[in-house]
Amino acid sequence: MYKVKVFVTLKESVLDPQGSAVKSSLHRMAYHEVSDVRIGKYLELTIDGPAESLDHRIQEMCHKLLSNPVIEDYRYEVEEVVAL
Amino acid sequence: MYKVKVFVTLKESVLDPQGSAVKSSLHRMAYHEVSDVRIGKYLELTIDGPAESLDHRIQEMCHKLLSNPVIEDYRYEVEEVVAL
Secondary structure (H helix, E strand, O other): EEEEEEEEEOOOOOOOOOHHHHHHHHHHHHOOEEEEEEEEEEEEEEOOOOOOOOHHHHHHHHHHOOOOOOOOOEEEEEEEEEOO | OOEEEEEEEOOOOOOOHHHHHHHHHHHHOOOOOOEEEEEEEEEEEEEEOOOHHHHHHHHHHHHHOOOOOOOOOEEEEEEEEOOO
């Protein structure tokens, strides 16, 4: 069994209005040291499948459903979980 | 300057309807090996501030604005960025 952590972020060139809103809020709350905020998605998938095709299948899922490749980048980390 | 990566996740005991919807979609797309999906937020903050108060200030921001401590957990990683 694998636990896969997927991070989906907006590409650098894409505006992030949600991040700007959070930054403004932080400034209003006197956290003026925050100079930038970017917001993305974080997904944890639990996968029961063979190790061989794992990377390929994860990349497919990210491309087809979990991210929008036009405006978003993704990266992921795979962790093997030993069943107790 | 610091880059702070914040991960906000729903507590284990809280239902994640968005995660369930993504899981169902993955199953419909024949990714039956995915047994669970949990969805959270991923934030990247850029902070120009003194190192001493950094941890304390980040925890405050997470508590007050970036997460809802009633239903969410958070964790973060700090990375020092050397200006070029």
